[in-house]
Amino acid sequence: MSRVAAIDCGTNSIRLLIADLQSGSAGGQLRDVHREMRIVRLGQGVDATGEFAPDAIARTRGALADYAALLSAHRVERVRMVATSAARDVANRDVFFAMTADVLGAVIPGSVAEVITGAEEAELSFRGAVGELDSAGAPFVVVDLGGGSTEIVLGGGSAGRGAVASYSADIGCVRLTERCLHSDPPTPEEVAAARQLVRERLDVALQVVPVEHARTWVGLAGTMTTLSALAQNMTTYDAAAIHLSRVCSSDLLAVCDRLIGMTRMQRVALPPMHEGRADVIGGGAIVVQELARELRTRAGIDELTVSEHDILDGIALSIAG
Secondary structure, three states: OEEEEEEEEOOOEEEEEEEEEEOOOOOOEEEEEEEEEEEOOOOOOHHHHOOOOHHHHHHHHHHHHHHHHHHHHOOOOEEEEEEOHHHHHOOOHHHHHHHHHHHHHOOOOOOOOEEOOHHHHHHHHHHHHHOOOOHHHOOEEEEEEOOOOEEEEEEOOOOOOOEEEEEEEOOOHHHHHHHHOOOOOOOHHHHHHHHHHHHHHHHHHHHHOOHHHOOEEEEEOHHHHHHHHHHOOOOOOOHHHHOOEEEEHHHHHHHHHHHHHOOHHHHHOOOOOOHHHOOOHHHHHHHHHHHHHHHHHHHOOOEEEEOOOOHHHHHHHHOOO
16 A cells, blocks of 8 residues: 555646555555645647746646645655646646646655656546446446547446547647637637537547447546536535436536536536636537537437546556556
8 A cells, every 4th residue: 555646737727636555456446535626727828829828837836836735744655747738739848847846846856747648648537437337338438528638538447458449639628718719608600610620629539439339428527527516406516426427418418508608707606616617618518518419429328427536546546557
């Protein structure tokens, strides 16, 4: 048993998992010690400028410094920090690496963030998501909808079987919002343009990932968990009730329609909504709607299973090898 930490730094949020890891022949088991998420919007403007903004780096540094203090307080032995879509796309990522080395290295010498490929991100997300799922539901199509990209992964989920096909599409909720959804609320023309972009990206992705073989759709990350909370009419965000919850397609599409048509302030007023997600979840809802329609047409899937366990759990498990 060892105490490990996983840090996932994405386009919109930075998240921490501290867990006790029991290594074993199946790759290890985790017992949560602490989970936390901060909205830092590291990918602010990256789609337009190709660089991290100084204030985005500063926000991320502040959150990471707090995480480093938690690593020390919980006596973490090993940490792995990964950066995903935003860090793959920028010209000045050396600034980001230097910052992470400075902050993490002060607690666990030699620690620094690593940028992973879309394929690696997909594999880690799949590994983290399917560990608790009944293999009778396999094959699974796991969708990790982030700020800068959306990973679509098909795999078996039973012991010893991981992802068999994956694709990383650059249609995350932040990227789509910055590119297409400029009004508050977005105009019908903006929504139509966003849908067209999503459909183009999904056409390519679904040529690579044969989702017609899937039996179960599993959704990960903040857009998906928030949609589940809203579908369940939660008055406060309840992670335990969201984890492995099932949302039928009709309820899912209805919640997405509501969000797309709302102003930012209307979304903020929704009880389970994180304020830092309110301005971009409309873009995420468009991605979810188009995915739901494709999966119903191609695989006959009419339900979304939402998991609170995702790439963070995959990162932590990867420390065991």
